[in-house]
Amino acid sequence: MKVTKEIFQVGGDRFSSPEDAAVYLLCFAGHAALIDAGCGYAQKRILSNIERCGVPLSAVEAILLTHCHFDHAGGAQSLKKALGCSLVAHELDSPYLENGDDEVTAAAWYGSAMMPVTPDRKLQGPRQTLSLGPRTLEAIHIPGHSPGSTAYLAESEGLRVLFGQDVHGPIHPSLRSNLRDYWNSLELLLTLEADVLCEGHYGVYRGKKAVADFIAGFLTGGRSR
Template sequence: MKMILDNLWQVGGDELTHPADAAIYLIRFGTAAALVDAGTGHGHDQMLTNIARCLPAEVPIDYLLLTHCHFDHTGGAAAARRIFSCRIVVHALDAAYLETGDSQVTAAAWYGERMAPLPIDLKLDQEETVLPIGSGAVTAVHWPGHSPGSVIYHTEISGQRIVFGQDVHGPIHPALRSNEKQYQASLAKLLDLDADLLLEGHFGIYRGKTAVQKFIRSFMR
């Protein structure tokens, strides 16, 4: 478990739960919390231990906010939903691959795994959706490119703009239904958000506007 800011933690990832896991973040807004992504599920027990170290048992996890459909972010989603009774949020364009358990487009097959069909509670279909959580809120923004229904989530903590942008680095691959043109437009959109803190799925945590912008620009054409 890694504390990032007050009420913001990394509770999973390749060094925290399982080598194949993308980052799992936990954010608390007073009386309720949310998870961002769920890893492969292979580090599930360690994730639960890490969460218990951050969050008192009486504070509910209202949402599991999925950034996109890929297995390294979603394989653990069903178990997290069962344990926490949280609602799974994902963009409608990626929900389709999770609900049917498409092991190709979710990249489960790349990991030698099978994606089991996953129930989705809330399908995002707008450019932006505000999700109230406890005393705060998270804004979901459609961020297509790496996958058709990729999403970034942003919020403010102590006046800092925090962006959960998993797989900002790509890759762009036809088997993933990636789209380079959309990806480039999404990178520009991410730059405009002017984040103070960018939480990436595989590349770690970028602190400060300069470091965030440098990372984003490194993928722009």
């Protein structure tokens, strides 16, 4: 599915495996990156979807993880190997990836085991700029759902495209979630005024109002604003 002429969905529910969170592909002037990796059950379908978007596998330079959960990161180790690319994740989620922590990554919820994987680059602090070919992406720390949850913001066709992934949560003690951080992160996401939101499980929202309404919906009934 085409999000813009440079951004596609290549994994997720209908695209690869029902257990997979959405996997998005960005390709800027021949330099490509994936947002998340799925759980690893349907790697072949993800690889063939990348090629069907007209992007050669050799163009994929990095997998940018939004957080450590199994449905987003369980496939990271094998996908990174298949693509020969680097892996990026926030340092606060890295220990759970490196140790293959079945509880904090929620692999146990899926009756599976987390394949340990070490990020090549660990994001630190609230915001970092990443290069992809001639362009840049912003990595924004949005703790709450997990300690190291990260959103990525890119510009494509003049639109601000936000990869917010698990904007909806859930918040659960076994995931090391933090409700106050989550609310603060939702408010931070609202300030980005994205035109397009690529979510992890709820699909793609288009238009500033639709994006803001979706995000704000998870604040309502929670914190009084």
